[in-house]
Amino acid sequence: MPELLEVKNLKTQFFTRDGVVHAVDDVSFELAAGETLGLVGESGCGKSVTALSLMRLIPSPPGKIVQGSIMFDGQDVLKMDEDDVRAIRGNNVAMIFQDPMTSLNPVLTISRQVSEALELHLKMDKAEAKKRTIELLELVGIPSAKKRADDYPHQFSGGMRQRVMIAMALSCNPKLILADEPTTALDVTIQAQILDLLKNLAQEFRTAFILITHDLGVVAGMTQRIHVMYGGHIVEKADTGELFANPKMPYTWGLLRSIPRLDESRKAKLLPIEGLPPDLIAPPPGCRFEPRCQYRREICGTTPPELKRIPNAKTDHEARCWGTQEGGWLVNVDWRKDTGSAKELEAIKQLVAELPIEATRADASGEPPPPPPNA
Amino acid sequence: MATATRPMSSADTVLQLNVLSRKQRSLWRDAWHRLSRNKMAMLGLGIIVTMSLIAVFADRIAPYDPTSYFTDNGKRAPTLFEPVWGNPQYVDPRYLLGTDGIGRDILSRLVYSLRISMIVGFVPVSIIFVLGVTVGMLAGYIGGWVDDLLMRLTDVIYAFPDLLFLILLMATLRGTGVGDLLGGLLLLFVGIAVVNWVGMARLMRGQVLSLKEKEFVEAARSIGAKPGRIMFRHIFPNALAPLIVAVAFGVPGAILAEATLGYLGIGIKPPTATLGVMINDGFAVFSATPWPLLLPSFMVAIVLLSFTFLGDGLRDALDPRMKI
Numbered sequence: 001m002p003e004l005l006e007v008k009n010l011k012t013q014f015f016t017r018d019g020v021v022h023a024v025d026d027v028s029f030e031l032a033a034g035e036t037l038g039l040v041g042e043s044g045c046g047k048s049v050t051a052l053s054l055m056r057l058i059p060s061p062p063g064k065i066v067q068g069s070i071m072f073d074g075q076d077v078l079k080m081d082e083d084d085v086r087a088i089r090g091n092n093v094a095m096i097f098q099d100p101m102t103s104l105n106p107v108l109t110i111s112r113q114v115s116e117a118l119e120l121h122l123k124m125d126k127a128e129a130k131k132r133t134i135e136l137l138e139l140v141g142i143p144s145a146k147k148r149a150d151d152y153p154h155q156f157s158g159g160m161r162q163r164v165m166i167a168m169a170l171s172c173n174p175k176l177i178l179a180d181e182p183t184t185a186l187d188v189t190i191q192a193q194i195l196d197l198l199k200n201l202a203q204e205f206r207t208a209f210i211l212i213t214h215d216l217g218v219v220a221g222m223t224q225r226i227h228v229m230y231g232g233h234i235v236e237k238a239d240t241g242e243l244f245a246n247p248k249m250p251y252t253w254g255l256l257r258s259i260p261r262l263d264e265s266r267k268a269k270l271l272p273i274e275g276l277p278p279d280l281i282a283p284p285p286g287c288r289f290e291p292r293c294q295y296r297r298e299i300c301g302t303t304p305p306e307l308k309r310i311p312n313a314k315t316d317h318e319a320r321c322w323g324t325q326e327g328g329w330l331v332n333v334d335w336r337k338d339t340g341s342a343k344e345l346e347a348i349k350q351l352v353a354e355l356p357i358e359a360t361r362a363d364a365s366g367e368p369p370p371p372p373p374n375a
Numbered sequence: 376m377a378t379a380t381r382p383m384s385s386a387d388t389v390l391q392l393n394v395l396s397r398k399q400r401s402l403w404r405d406a407w408h409r410l411s412r413n414k415m416a417m418l419g420l421g422i423i424v425t426m427s428l429i430a431v432f433a434d435r436i437a438p439y440d441p442t443s444y445f446t447d448n449g450k451r452a453p454t455l456f457e458p459v460w461g462n463p464q465y466v467d468p469r470y471l472l473g474t475d476g477i478g479r480d481i482l483s484r485l486v487y488s489l490r491i492s493m494i495v496g497f498v499p500v501s502i503i504f505v506l507g508v509t510v511g512m513l514a515g516y517i518g519g520w521v522d523d524l525l526m527r528l529t530d531v532i533y534a535f536p537d538l539l540f541l542i543l544l545m546a547t548l549r550g551t552g553v554g555d556l557l558g559g560l561l562l563l564f565v566g567i568a569v570v571n572w573v574g575m576a577r578l579m580r581g582q583v584l585s586l587k588e589k590e591f592v593e594a595a596r597s598i599g600a601k602p603g604r605i606m607f608r609h610i611f612p613n614a615l616a617p618l619i620v621a622v623a624f625g626v627p628g629a630i631l632a633e634a635t636l637g638y639l640g641i642g643i644k645p646p647t648a649t650l651g652v653m654i655n656d657g658f659a660v661f662s663a664t665p666w667p668l669l670l671p672s673f674m675v676a677i678v679l680l681s682f683t684f685l686g687d688g689l690r691d692a693l694d695p696r697m698k699i
Contacts, residue, residue, distance in 0.1 A: 057596055090598030097597075103590040107612040117598040168598065 003071075004175055004208055005031040005054070010068035012046075012053045015061065019281040023049040023063075025232035028307075033175060034206040036199075038219030038240065040255070041229035044277055047212045050229070051178045054210075055093055056085050073175065091121040094169035096198075098181040100161035104153035110137070110164055111149035117171045136167040140197060159190035163197065170201060177202065177209040183218060195222055216255055220244065228252050231278040231288035234307060238317040248310050248319040251289045253335040271339065274348045276355075287322065292348055294340025295323050295330055406616075409692040416688020419681040426678060429486060430493040437483035438471075441648040445478040475653075475667040476660035484648040485674055491649040492678060495563060495633040496626040502568040504622060507575025508611070514576070515583025516606050526580070529573040537570040541632065544569075545641040559643045563636070567629050578621055582614035589613075616693035623686035627679040634675050650675050 275292035323330030636642030637651015657668030
């Protein structure tokens with residue numbers, strides 16, 4: 001079966017005054033029709049930029065997709081002209097944004113906003129679009145949808161607004177939905193409702209979706225596969241079950257250790273990942289996680305590892321780590337028991353303590369950046 | 376914590392429905408609600424509506440032709456003020472607000488000049504609105520060299536002294552074919568619009584620059600909306616509130632500009648009655664009788680104050696931070 005989405009060697013960079021930010025660096029993945037994928041990683045690791053790149057919504061300038069291909073349904077999105085991309089957006093690929101409070105236009109009624117994609121792509125007239133809008137609102141569980149369709153966004157609660165966003169995303173029966181942290185702005189009970197709704201509707205319509213989140217707990221029950229991102233790279237790819245049972249990358253271990261578990265004794269401490277995410281203007285020369293890794297060896301600091309199949313795991317499990325790859329020193333390590341070298345941990349803490357405050361975050365925004373060299 | 380995970384019961388649903396089925400109120404209706412509670416703004420609005428009606432029906436309301444005169448009947452004091460003014464020698468009951476230096480009925484002239492003032496107030500401001508919004512929108516949304524080009528153009532116009540430009544324009548073009556179109560009104564419209572659209576363009580550009588970074592604009596792009604649609608359906612309505620306030624303050628500005636030019640004798644040509652021309656005429660006979668100067672001056676003041684009150688009220692009413 002041909003893949004619905006095939007991303008190869010995607011590189012998206014931002015050309016800022018301080019230098020070139022390698023936001024997405026050599027990312028490749030595939031997605032079959034109807035399949036669900038979780039993209040996990042901490043803030044600033046390139047998850048959202050990956051999603052925006054897929055729809056060619058990177059603000060340009062300063063952003064630019066410098067390399068790679070994005071085959072969607074047999075066509076390269078990066079080679080299309082603007083009109084063709086617009087015909088895909090909202091129609092074949094839809095997006096759900098993080099903050100439902102700000103992603104709805106405050107001066108337009110709910111029905112006008114949901115109708116917009118219907119009128120644009122399915123060429124419905126106003127009355128048809130309105131009828132369909134009400135059906136969609138009912139589908140996502142908005143009570144007395146007919147009455148509420150003419151309300152304004154400020155009359156809806158956060159969870160209701162996210163339901164409206166889902167209705168908008170589903171309106172044209174897309175083949176792929178990109179959900180960029182769809183529940184981050186909602187409280188926990190509403191999160192569960194929204195995730196359930198998304199999962200059920202995606203199953204019902206056989207829509208593939210990519211769920212982007214920083215919360216491993218969110219993807220656990222939602223997606224078939226998980227890709228972990230760090231510093232612009234995908235560092236681990238695995239089935240969801242496999243990733244939780246048998247993670248093969250020290251960064252993933254760190255993520256899992258920092259989540260509280262019900263089956264652990266009360267005395268067990270949460271172990272945070274020490275250090276700071278890499279500066280994507282000048283990323284570390286070797287493995288991007290090396291400066292924070294307690295299992296590091298010399299090779300990690302000099303040569304970047306590749307994303308490779310690893311021993312002692314399922315066949316489609318890949319990781320970007322010298323230690324867990326064939327012949328590495330971490331192949332047989334039990335990550336729950338062995339938390340790495342205490343000496344290295346001290347060194348990492350020491351390094352962070354010595355950093356000047358302003359160096360802790362390279363601010364990429366602010367002043368207008370110079371245009372990209374060959375835009 | 377048994378209650379926390381309780382499924383929603385039907386009672387909850389009914390409660391929720393009751394809360395949700397409140398009267399629908401759009402942002403604009405909210406704003407109108409707030410505006411209607413502002414007494415000064417409503418007074419201003421009332422005066423503006425009345426004045427507009429007077430302007431529209433000027434030919435029915437004015438008792439006399441505003442330009443016909445009787446030299447033997449000049450400098451009559453207003454009949455209305457006779458008890459205060461005293462001296463019946465100067466009062467003619469046929470002229471409620473008296474006559475000017477050459478015997479024209481001041482009331483009729485005021486009514487007709489109100490018509491000119493309202494036209495001069497609204498027409499150039501409409502041009503300003505369309506021009507400023509378009510330029511500001513394109514500069515802000517497209518950005519890059521388009522922004523640079525348009526904004527440098529507005530800078531140049533902004534830097535040129537307004538009154539000097541108007542005087543130069545009037546002085547050079549009055550009397551030529553272009554200058555006499557519509558009795559000189561067209562020239563006045565163009566002049567006022569040219570010097571004033573830059574403010575509107577800058578305001579709009581500022582709005583667009585902040586609005587285009589909003590997530591709902593990105594959401595609109597993500598459903599495949601074209602730039603034109605995003606600009607005018609998604610961004611424009613959000614930028615409207617400050618623009619309306621700017622219009623409310625722009626109208627009296629244009630009226631004042633006409634009065635200034637009329638007073639300097641380079642606006643619309645006499646004998647057409649405009650507030651500026653009337654003030655100019657009144658000034659000539661001020662030492663003999665103050666009415667021909669004072670009455671149009673009061674009129675200017677009232678019109679300007681009404682618009683200012685309304686503008687202030689609108690600014691408060693349209694401010695999203697003001698919640699009732």
